Amino acid sequence: MHISGTQQVHTFDIETDSSSGSVSANVLAETYQATGTGHVALGDLPSRATRSGSHALCPLANIRRPSAGQMERIAGMKAVALEREAILSRHHPTENLSPELKARVRYVAQQLADPCAVFPEMGKSQQPVTGAWRYLQAIDAVRRTLSAEQVAEVRRELRATLAQSAQPQLDKDLLLNVIDEITRPGGQTLSHFMSERAFTGLCLPNLRMTEEAEEEPKPRTFNSILPNLAESTFDHNSLGRTLLWEGACRLFAGPHQAQRRQTLRKVIFELRDVTKAGRSRLETPWDFCLAVDELKVYEAVDPHTPQQ
Numbered sequence: 001m002h003i004s005g006t007q008q009v010h011t012f013d014i015e016t017d018s019s020s021g022s023v024s025a026n027v028l029a030e031t032y033q034a035t036g037t038g039h040v041a042l043g044d045l046p047s048r049a050t051r052s053g054s055h056a057l058c059p060l061a062n063i064r065r066p067s068a069g070q071m072e073r074i075a076g077m078k079a080v081a082l083e084r085e086a087i088l089s090r091h092h093p094t095e096n097l098s099p100e101l102k103a104r105v106r107y108v109a110q111q112l113a114d115p116c117a118v119f120p121e122m123g124k125s126q127q128p129v130t131g132a133w134r135y136l137q138a139i140d141a142v143r144r145t146l147s148a149e150q151v152a153e154v155r156r157e158l159r160a161t162l163a164q165s166a167q168p169q170l171d172k173d174l175l176l177n178v179i180d181e182i183t184r185p186g187g188q189t190l191s192h193f194m195s196e197r198a199f200t201g202l203c204l205p206n207l208r209m210t211e212e213a214e215e216e217p218k219p220r221t222f223n224s225i226l227p228n229l230a231e232s233t234f235d236h237n238s239l240g241r242t243l244l245w246e247g248a249c250r251l252f253a254g255p256h257q258a259q260r261r262q263t264l265r266k267v268i269f270e271l272r273d274v275t276k277a278g279r280s281r282l283e284t285p286w287d288f289c290l291a292v293d294e295l296k297v298y299e300a301v302d303p304h305t306p307q308q
Helices: 025-035 068-091 099-113 132-142 148-162 169-182 190-201 219-233 238-252 257-269 285-295
Strands: none
Touching: 068 099, 068 132, 099 132, 099 148, 132 148, 132 169, 132 190, 132 238, 148 169, 169 190, 169 238, 190 219, 190 238, 219 238, 219 257, 219 285, 238 257, 257 285
C-alpha cells in the first residue's frame, strides 16, 4: 500500500467504559468527521459545556454504541495508521520497533484479543467479527516493510497479548497459527494461508477447484463443498468462522465471487453451535447435509454439462 509522505491519515484512540462497553462522544464525533458518513448524527451526541471551568458531560451509558459499519471504519483507519507508521519507520531505521509503531501494534493486538472475542448466543446465528480480517491484513502488510528483527518483535507483542485473550482455545490456536505464519521469514500471505486452511478443512484432497479453461469453479464443485465447509467451521466461534470464511471466499475467485461470498457466509454463520433446549446439536456428516439443504443455497446445475 503506497501512502505519500504528505497524505494525512485521521487517527484517534477509542475511549471505552469497561462496564458498559460504550464509546465516548469524542470518538463518535471524530469518526463522523473523519469519514463524512455514519449512522450516528452529531445531534445525537451530548454537547460539551463551553463555560469556563465547566466539565459537564453526559454519562457514558447514555451514549449510543457504534454500529458495525462505524466499527469497520474505525478498524480500517487504525489498520492504515499501523501500515503508515511502518512505512515512516523506514526513514528512521532502528533495530527495534519505535515507540509509536509499538503502540500501533499493541492496539491491534488488544483488539484481536478482546473485542474480537465474540461468543454466540443460545439459539442465534453468529456474525462475522468486525475488523478482525482488516487488522490481520495490516500485520501482513507491515511484515514486508520491517526488518526481520522488527517483525519478530511484532510477533512477540501479538502473542503476548493474545495469550491472555478470552478467545476459546480453538479460535485462539487458529489465530496464533495465522500470526506465526504471516510474521515468519518467507511465510505465506494471509490470504494464501487461510485459503489453504479452508481447503484442508474440507477433507477433499482430490478435489480440483477448476478445470482447464474454466474462469471459476463450476456450480457442481461449489455445491459439493458446502456441507463439508459447514462441518469444518462449526466448532469455531465467530472469530474462527470469520477467518475461515475469508479463506473459503478466496477459493472461488471469478465472476460469481460476490454472490458466492454471501452464500458461504450463510453456510458458515447461520448453523447454530449453541442450540435452544430440546434441539439436538449437529454432529454427523448427514446432519450437516440436511442442515445445508434447509438453507436452500445450492446453485442450479445443468444436467447436460459434461463432468470430469
